[in-house]
Amino acid sequence: MRLEQQPASATSSIRIRPTTVGMGEIADPSQYSLPANPANLLRADPARRAAVSFRGDGVTLAGHLYRPPTVAVGEPTPGVVMCGPISSVKEQTLPHYAERFSAAGYTVLTFDPRNFGESEGAPRFRYDPNQVIADYSCAVSYLITRSDIDPENVAAVGVCMGGGYAVSLGARDKRLKAVVSIAGGYDIGGxxxxxxxxxxxxxxxxxxxxxxxxxxxxxxxxxxxxxxxxxxxxxxxxxxxxxxxxxxxxxxxxxxxxxxxxxxxxxxxESYFGYNSVIHAPLVAPTPLQIIHGTTDTALLPEHAQRVYDAAQGAKELVWLDTHNHIELYDQDPYVSAAAGHALRWLDRYLGAESPVQEQDLRL
Structure with missing residues (x-):
């Protein structure tokens, strides 16, 4: 991994770029279809979260709330709303990031999109990106209404399709203080x-x-x-x-x-293939935008992450992680801890939780 420092300005910051060799290896995707190493798989701790529900657009959405273990009950903290991959429910992927963010001083909300999991909505298992983004916005509204949240310090963090949705949400919701997209899906039809x-x-x-x-x-x-x-x-x-x-x-x-x-x-x-958040990237500004992506992601191609970064304005950062595939950033270490560490650095810069942790402390 090669680190390049760009000149300090309102429109650029640190970029971590893959080496030429690393990008060239993408030409042979077969070598990256590796089975998960059981030793590296993360396990979520259900005791770290509490069940909550909140109003969506005409439905009740089910969520999990992760509170920092070291803060007093009711004490306001910065908030993070998270959204995950297509079809996924709140028990998949997101707990591994939410646990790390809450350990660093953030209150984190994950949720089941309408029609999925424990959330209401019909027909069951119909997935509409625009509706998921609307649910994402309702999750922000709910978090802001809570007395244990600092309403002026709320961010959106998404993984996979949730990453693309974080970009789209950042383009339209200026209540957000920062946006982070991890292994994001940006141009699905393309x-x-x-x-x-x-x-x-x-x-x-x-x-x-x-x-x-x-x-x-x-x-x-x-x-x-x-x-x-x-x-x-x-x-x-x-x-x-x-x-x-x-x-x-x-x-x-x-x-x-x-x-x-x-x-x-x-x-x-039909709606999934029509989704494209690249066109939303310029509208995220002036909200700071961080893009984290694997160099060898053969499911959601790295070039689209680069397109989003190039299109974005204002404070932005592109972080390349040396991965072998896409799902390593779902529930495998060291990849999740590395991505969470970079995300926390970004969140701490713009939201400033009380107890930031170092990357090496994230292996819970």
Whole structure:
């Protein structure tokens, strides 16, 4: 990893860039489809969180609140609202970051988007990025109403699709003091088109369109698999058709989040493929924006993280971490602790929690 210090100004800060060799290795993605090392897997501690609920737009959203263990009951702290990957529930991915942020003095809110997990909403398992962003905004509103939150010091932090949504939220919600995106999804249709080619992506999307057409004609909701190890004649359409996603969600869906759904509505993919937060990046300013991404992310390509950084204005930072794949930043160390350490450095700079910790202290 190579560290470059740019001239200090309102529009730039530290960038951690991958070496040329590191970026070149992305050309062979097969070597990064590594199984998770059980020794590196993180386990969340349910005792660190409390169940809460709050109003969304016409529904009740279920969340978990992580309070700093060293602050008095009711004492106001800076707040962080977190959002996670597509289809995920609050028991997946986010607890590992929330525990680290709360240990550093922040009160953290995670939640199930509408239609998922313990949150209300119908039809079940319909996923709409714009609606998730609206839920994200409601989560900020809820956090600000709490007496144990400093309403002038609230940030948004997202992982995977939640990272892209943090950018979109930062573009429209100026209550936020900072935005952090980790392994973010920014241009989903463009990413799939790169993977499948123009004609291949069009054919893939046409299959989705046909399912939605059938749903329109019959009135019966069409569902598709959330994960698949690969696209086959038997499984021609899935939201995340790759071994990496399959291994993560199959494992956590059984062990940590039994209310995670293995299906989504087919029309979810139409809105999902239309999501693009690159166009929102310039509007985040003047809110400080930090982008953290893996150098060898073969699910959400590094070039899109670079596009978001380049498009952003004002205080911004791009951090490259030497990873092997995408999901290492979900629940594996040392990657989660490294990403959390960089995020905390950014949050401390702009929100200033009382008890910042060093990166080496984050291995809980």
């Amino acid at each position: 990413t799939f088109q790169q993977f499948l080619g123009v004609e291949g992506f069009a054919a893939y999307l046409r299959q989705v369109n046909d399912l939605v057409q059938r749903q329109y004609e019959t009135g019966e909701i069409a569902y598709i698999p959330t994960i698949a190890e690969a696209l086959t004649d038997r499984v021609p359409v899935a939201v995340m058709p790759n071994p990496e996603a399959f291994s993560y969600y199959d494992r956590t869906g059984r062990d940590e989040a039994p209310n995670w759904s293995r299906t989504l509505t087919a029309d979810s993919l």
